[in-house]
Amino acid sequence: MQNWWRGAVVYQIYPRSFLDTDGNGVGDLTGILARLDHIASLGVDAIWISPFFTSPMADFGYDIADYRGVDPLFGTLADFDRLLQRAHGLGLKVMIDQVLSHCSDQHPWFRESRQSRDNPKADWFVWADAKPDGTPPNNWLSLFGGGAWQWEPRRGQYYLHNFLPSQPDLNFHNPEVRRAQLDNVRFWLDRGVDGFRLDAINFCFHDALLRDNPAKPEELRTGRGFSPDNPYAFQYHHFNNTQPENLGFLEDLRAVLDRYPDVGALGEISSEDSLATTAEYCTPQRLHMGYSFELLTEECSPAYIRGTVEALEAKMTEGWPCWAISNHDVVRAVTRWGGAQADDPLARQLVALVCSLRGSVCLYQGEELGLPEAEVPFEALQDPYGKAFWPNFKGRDGCRTPMPWNTDVHAGFSAAPPWLPVPEAHRLRSVAVQENDPGSVLQATRAFLHWRKALPALVHGSIRFVDAPPQLLAFEREHAGQRLLLVFNLSPDACTWPLPAAVDWLAVPGVVAATQADGTLHVPARGVACAVLAA
The missing domain is CATH 2.60.40.1180 (Golgi alpha-mannosidase II)
Incomplete structure (x- = not known):
């Protein structure tokens, strides 16, 4: 099937929380392999696996120290190859996350770059001198709170980090960096993956002049996924991301992808005008698909959904959209949109709704169970974002708790205490419980997705x-x-x-x-x- 991604339903797997098979309390690739039959039974077309690469796990895999290595926490490269083969045998395409714009401060590239101003990797990251008074070179802010510049005494310079200080931004103005990242993409294509979800893809380039971002009026300081008191919302982010040079890199990336049979790329896009950027990025010469955060907000009125989709449709004259209402970064949709009135009818309706919009769809693990957001106490919190902004913002752990497979003490996820606690409400909604209930969200999801496949207007219309x-x-x-x-x-x-x-x-x-x-x-x-x- 050519253009398999067009109209596809993609099931997102957060590996840490899917299934633990080695008893360390953290999910692994073998766990994904063991539950591929469950995923295939839903009627989805593909899986997207969040990062499983070598990483110190400061941001749980989104800080990569080796783009071609599997972290021992998750298994081995051979485990991934077995997973890939089994998924293909079940008719499932496999997409993996690629975090191209930044890496871990433990990556060999950065460890070399930070040593001096004249080493072979000196210009692989975004370095800048301090102002005369010693302060950072401009006013850019980190999405995770505070300034986006970290001082490095070995070079006597600041480096840019749009996310955690341990996630330095790569300098995409350097052609060697672009070539290296495209080589990393080729590595996984050569292993047989069917596509990529491209994390923060509009953050690859920064403004080479390092101009200050302008202030945003107080009444406009709202942001998708931001803590109410996160200063990141105080600026228009015109210069630290979404630069015009990024378009050329996306075209180079697409040229690489087009050398492989029937692969697809899905870009995650968060900018000041994400819909316009999504339309600009998703063309026959750039990305196959793009999604932004407009339906990952708390606003869920019919007028808002209609306005959002119509706005994208008006802008996206060539590309193909992808929609998601839940993922690993936001409060689960049933809670976010239902609040105290969240129930199974709402959960079943939300799956039907997002799978009926024009475009492809990302369903997040547990969405097929109607899982609500979990309450994670501060002492069990893992997310650095949540720790920084507690108690006003509790971070992302509430949507990342382990997948409940049965009603055992750890919900069949692990023989050991899991890395995040499993709430009782989730154990009562486990796969085992819902398999035996013909009226469950799980059974409804399966029925709807198989019904959708038989209606060309819903898939392609x-x-x-x-x-x-x-x-x-x-x-x-x-x-x-x-x-x-x-x-x-x-x-x-x-x-x-x-x-x-x-x-x-x-x-x-x-x-x-x-x-x-x-x-x-x-x-x-x-x-x-x-x-x-x-x-």
Whole structure:
């Protein structure tokens, strides 16, 4: 199948929290291999594995010390090869994370670069002299809080880190850096991976003039995933990321990808205008797909979702979008969008909703179980972001707790105490429990994803939103002579909508069903409807 990624449902695996097979309390590649049958049974098309590379784990794998090595915590390169072979045998494509813009301060490149100003790697990172008063060269801030510059006494200079101080930014203005990272991409393509999720891909280049970022007015200081008191939101980030030079690098990257049969690249994009950047980055000459953080926020009204999708559709004239409502960086969607009213009908509806938008989809592990956000006490916290901003912001650990496989003390995840605690509410929603419940979120997810595969309009079709009552999100999908109307009641209250009676209503599996009588559509709370319209 060519362009397998187009309309695909991609299941994100956070390796630390999927399944531990060696009893150290941390998930591993062998654990992923052991549960590939579960993933394949869902009806997804691919897996995306978050970083498993050699790393000191300051940011749990997103600080890479060897781009071609598997960290012993997760296993070996041979384990990855077995996983890849088994996944392909099950019909699953395999995408892996690539963190190109920065690495670990333990990477040999940085360990050499920091020693002096005249070594072979001296210009591989973003170094700058102090101002005359000794302060950093400009006002750039780290997303994880505080300044984005760290002093290095061995060179007598500052280096840039857009994330943790232990994650120095590579200098992509240096062609040797670009070549080295493209070589690392080739290494995994040669092993047979089917694509990449490109972490923070718009952060590769910085402004070579090191100009200050302008201040942002207080009323606009909101940011996706930021703590309310994170000063990162105080600036417009015009100069520390999303530079025009990045477009040329993406074209070089695409040229590499195009030398391999049917691979895909998905860019994670967070910029001042992420939708515009996503559209600019996703073209036939650059990335295959892109996703930003617009649906990873707390805002979930029909008007907001419609406005977000329509805005991207208007800008993205050539590319292909990808949508996610949960991942390893944000509060789980059922909690974030449902709050105290979160329940199984909402969980089932959210899977159906995100998988009905035009584009590809990323589902995060546990989303098929309707897992709510876990409450992790401070003494068990692992995330450096959460520790820095506690208690106003509790970090990302609440969405990273181990996958519950059964109701045992550690939820079947590990024989040892896991790296993050498993809440009781998750054990009660385990795979084993839901396998035996025909009305479970797990069974609903399977039913919907298999149903979706049989509807070309949902996988490949165009999208056009339809005016409806405020609590309803309604849109049409159309492809190859098939035209569908989908309606989602995102409120906790029932709603009616007068509609022509002459439509053929399909039974949508796994969700609360809407009904029609006397020319009126009756949509229960969290209800979903799908009609076949004349093409």
